[in-house]
Amino acid sequence: MIGRLFSNVSHKVQSLLYRASLMMKPQVVFVLGGPGAGKGTQCTKIVENYSYTHLSAGDLLRAERAREGSQFGQLIASYIKDGKIVPVEITIDLLRKAMEEMMKKDEKMFRFLIDGFPRNEDNLQGWNRVMDGKADVKFVLFFDCAIEVCIDRCLERGKSSGRTDDNRESLEKRIQTYLQSTRPIIEQYEKLGKVRTVDASRSVDEVFAGVKAILDREG
Numbered sequence: 001m002i003g004r005l006f007s008n009v010s011h012k013v014q015s016l017l018y019r020a021s022l023m024m025k026p027q028v029v030f031v032l033g034g035p036g037a038g039k040g041t042q043c044t045k046i047v048e049n050y051s052y053t054h055l056s057a058g059d060l061l062r063a064e065r066a067r068e069g070s071q072f073g074q075l076i077a078s079y080i081k082d083g084k085i086v087p088v089e090i091t092i093d094l095l096r097k098a099m100e101e102m103m104k105k106d107e108k109m110f111r112f113l114i115d116g117f118p119r120n121e122d123n124l125q126g127w128n129r130v131m132d133g134k135a136d137v138k139f140v141l142f143f144d145c146a147i148e149v150c151i152d153r154c155l156e157r158g159k160s161s162g163r164t165d166d167n168r169e170s171l172e173k174r175i176q177t178y179l180q181s182t183r184p185i186i187e188q189y190e191k192l193g194k195v196r197t198v199d200a201s202r203s204v205d206e207v208f209a210g211v212k213a214i215l216d217r218e219g
């Protein structure tokens with residue numbers, strides 16, 4: 001009797017949890033830091049250890065640039081080469097679709113690392129306009145890395161990455177964009193108490209230990 005009651009209750013709890021997960025809003029961590037700060041590397045490690053999907057805004061844009069028939073291919077290519085930030089409508093659309101697809105495939109995958117976004121005021125306003133109430137930004141994971149270290153890493157990566165922007169000329173522009181446009185966004189989140197900072201000038205494993213400490217604390 002008690003057994004049956006218990007199994008009934010547990011069944012109800014399970015179906016409630018299931019329904020709650022269907023209604024789950026995407027939980028987002030913005031991952032920011034200079035070019036070469038290690039965002040992509042660390043996101044890959046996070047995905048191996050936690051239940052997050054990694055969405056790199058830069059990778060999504062590069063995929064769109066390469067997609068046959070894309071009306072934005074040319075525009076994206078020139079923005080990336082110049083280290084400029086693509087108009088937010090394009091980026092948001094790619095991010096939103098990627099989140100929707102993931103959650104349609106597996107409703108338990110509602111945690112997202114959005115890497116390399118928002119990079120400027122236009123990005124932030126676009127996000128707030130389109131995603132307000134549709135996703136929760138839990139915090140910003142900030143990879144704090146000395147600019148000289150960022151430059152060295154990107155030039156090293158440029159030897160094999162095949163990226164059109166891992167060269168000295170593009171890199172200077174990217175760094176400028178980062179300092180002028182992205183840092184103020186990080187500062188805005190800082191004022192809201194929403195930034196978790198990791199010293200990213202260290203080795204991959206040392207940085208990841210810092211990341212883990214944050215994620216274990218934040219849940």
Ligand code: UDP
Nearest residue numbers: 035036057058079080083084085086116117
């Ligand atoms: N980019 C953009 N909007 C974004 C993310 C990236 O316009 O939200 C463009 C921008 O030109 C940037 C480039 O894509 O310089 C490369 O971004 P990525 O995040 O791949 O570079 P990383 O910071 O990881 O080196």
Ligand code: MG
Nearest residue numbers: 039040056058
């Ligand atoms: Mg990256």
